[in-house]
Amino acid sequence: MPTLLVVDDEPSVCYSIARLFGDETTRVLSAGTVAEGVRVFEAEKPDVVVLDLLLPDGSGLQAFEAIRGVSPKQPVIFITAHGTATTAIEAMKRGAFDYLIKPLDFTRVANILRRAFEAAHLMRVPPVVHALEPREQLVGRTPVMQEVCKQIGRAAPQDVNVLIMGESGTGKELIARAVYHHSKRADRPFLAINCAALPEQLIESELFGHERGAFTGADRQRIGKFEQCQDGTIFLDEIGDMPMAAQAKVLRLLQDQTFERIGGRETIRTRVRVIAATNQDLGRRIATGHFRADLFYRLQGVTITLPALRDRADDIAELAHHFLFVFNRELGLNVQGFDPEALACLRAYRWPGNVRELQGVLKEALLRATGGLLLPEFLPPAVRGRADTGPAPAAEPGELNVPALIDELLARGENDLHAQVMRSVERVLFDRVLRATGGHLGRAAERLGLNRSTLRYKLRDTGLTTDKLSAD
Template identity: 70%
Template sequence: MPTLLVVDDEPSVCYSFSRVFSDANTRIITAGTIAEGLKLHQAEQPEVVVLDLQLPDGSGLKAFEAIRALTPKQPVIFITAHGTTSTAIEAMKEGAFDYLIKPLDFDRVKEILRRAFEAAYLMRVPAVLPSLEPSEQIVGRTPAIQDMCKIIGRVASQDVNVLILGESGVGKELVARAIYHHSRRAGKPFLAINCAALPESLIESELFGHERGAFTGADRQRVGKFEQCHDGTIFLDEIGDMPLAAQAKVLRLLQEQAFERLGGRETIRTNVRLIAATNQDLEKRIAEGLFRADLYYRLRGVTIPVPALRERPDDIPELANHFLFQFNRELELNIQGFDPEVLAYFRQYRWPGNIREMQGVLREVMLRTTGPLVLMEHLPASIRSSNQSADQSSALSEGGNLNEMIDRLIQSPANKIHSQLIANVERILFKKVLQQTDGHIGQASEKLGLNRSTLRYKLRDLGLSIEKVIGEEVDSNII
């Protein structure tokens, strides 16, 4: 459970935070002085800090400096009265996350805290490459994923812009975080902004800030993300949806590392590394006049394509088991694994929502599961009914000769048919050899010219069990 530290000498403010977030999945701890707050900060190590600027034993800036010295990436949100907003703005220039004005609007408080906890997580939890033992990692052994990880390793330490390409749900943010955590800027802030989630009227203000009176409702100066993230890394997700006016300012920032706030004349200099991502065809957007060609060429210092899940079916069993372990901890379950038929089904499903869809399906499936294994009956009806490619593969497996199988694959709407053909041929071959050897794994591996561990891995990956193949229970001594 994430922890929020609130340091304010007004008991009513501390009480309000505790009351408002009593039903949320957030632990609230409070302090009334700088000394007490720093002591709690060291003992409890909260994810986010809310800090009043005026405290009995000194300025909140004093506490801010102490917190920054210990945890330089910690999101700190200031509470300020109307008369001290200029001090809060100065604090934001030094790296504070945001500030709140009394009396507090708790709808706004909730939104700012949501973003602060998200930023804390992105900076705290490493997204690492498969060679390590991580809490959250890029999972996969297929050549496409290994090539992607090699590119990440080469560019992470280079201060160049990166453009990540891939469908929705493939894990573009995870790639961005891996680059950040392996970069020279890993000790500085990392902020992620989804360009598609922000209204067109607010995106420039969010990125570049604004002066008071710049537009209707701009009743105070606001520091933007590029100014706030000085020396750090900005991740602009879904940059293909960014309005043209904002694109022009981003281009100038990349060229000169300078910009002006909305409604302002002061040129502000910043030093940020930009990582962008999109699920759109930017060259098509350029042809349609919706994206600037000069910005596109600036962004693509290095381009990293992230493969869709259906393009790497050999990774699906490993991903499924990775999420099984993760969700067992999160949901406090003890599910041991998957029926091989389920993994075979997962391999054939096209996963239009990619890894994000797989995570959602597995959460639902695991909550439905009552025994030690996830079975076919636990899969959502929507997955089973839409799994046309699995049915098609099954039909191919039972089909006649190899030429017919190839013809059907070529005429099907599926892509990546090479891996499908190999999987289908291996499935038929392994079944026949195991049936001929009565399920003797040693004899089968010798006949196939594979070592036992490779054969076991391939059988598990294809969702085949010896018991099912030969239609009777096999003596464990032969295995």
């Protein structure tokens, strides 16, 4: 169970945060002094610490240094009563996760704590071939996946940049974390940024920080992720969607490890390793003027290309049994295995959404299942309708052969053909549009001519995940 430690001498703050996060999934501890906070931290090893700057027996910065001495990559969030507190800014420079200003905005508190718990998990749990935590397991025995594991082993100890290529849903974040956990920087912070999920006007501030007054709304200095993650590893997910202005600053950072905050003149030196990932064809992005060729070459210290699930079909059965175990445990179910025909359906389907889509389909099917076996009728029509058709003729990877699907449904005597065919078509349509818009729900809805709530409903109905969508 994740543990949160709140160190604040105001009981109302500890109480409010405990009410916000203290439930059956999170344990909340509290302390009121520097000495007590350090003692509880050393005894309990919490996942995240919330730390007041002003405590009765000293500065929160003293507690911060003691905590980071024990755990150098510990996510620590400061609380300050002053928006321009220089001590909080200094803590951010030394690697604090974020800071909050009193009176606390508990919507913001919840958001920052959620991100801090996620960061703590990413830094604590390595994805490996045989993991104690099933969700963190790299599954696959095919030659192409074994080669990926070898590439991770070769790249991780070398202090070079890594570029991970692959379609959406293939597991690029798992690979990035595996590289980090096997690297020389595994005892330092790991921060992940989804470049597609941040509005264009905010990504530079998130990465490089800004000075007070640098732009409208910049009411205080902000320390960016590159400065915050000193000696650590930055994971730039969906870097193909990064704006050109930010690309220029990232290029300079990769060249000489220096940058300036937005609106600042001070040159800041940093020592970070960059792991980047994209589902886009960067060669095409370069040709169309949307990505810098020199940045592409800088990122290519080592390139790891993840195969689509359709290109490692021999792993589908192992993946299916793996997720069966994971979801049985999460959902409190006891489905023992798969009907052979259901496995045949899973193998025959082309999986345009890759492993992420397989996860969604199996979770939905398990919730429908009755009895000890997962039967074909518990699978979505689009998946079970392709069991005997084999590879779609003359179709590009991830495309849907609509005439072949209709013929198959007719041959099987299926009813409700309109709903089944439309669901299959929408699955492919939504997947393509989401990939083209970088997972931005708003942009995708606009391109499709739908409102956001309708699109969310249809994504759930077609079995496509919405975990990494941006609402902006």
